Amino acid sequence: MIVRDIKDLKDTDKDVHDAQWTSVRMLLAGDGMGFSFHVTTLEAGSEHTFHYKNHFESVYCMSGTGAITDLATGKTHAIRPGVMYALDQHDKHILRADEELVMACCFNPPVTGDEVHQADGSYAAAE
DSSP states (O other): OOOOOHHHHTTSTTEEEETTEEEEEEEOGGGOSSSEEEEEEEOTTOEEEEOOTTOEEEEEEEEOOEEEEETTTOOEEEEOTTOEEEOTTOOOEEEEESSOEEEEEEEESOOOSOOOOOTTSOOOOOO
16 A cells, blocks of 8 residues: 655655646656556646647646646636546647646656656657
8 A cells, every 4th residue: 555645745856846837746657556646736827738649647626727728629628626637639738727726637657757848748758
């Protein structure tokens, strides 16, 4: 059984920061679960273009408001507590945080913890 408290992971190598977001990596590939689990916080007023070409991601909004736009269709969906979205087609998207967004995220395949976003908004394929 794996039990972790997010408070214990703050300011460790599992607390990853990038431009206007932080992600606490609570489960990683090395944990052997077949997916990774993160709690990601996006700063109010921020906008991010992501394209996880090598991963599937599902996201559940725990707090805050914003919107996600599917760049293939142009359709925009409101994000608020209780809303989940799944990038089942490796969807390139823009995520906007009107207020600070706190999101629970799962990735398959799991990330290792060393990934950084590439120029196209993706993570490199797992080796």
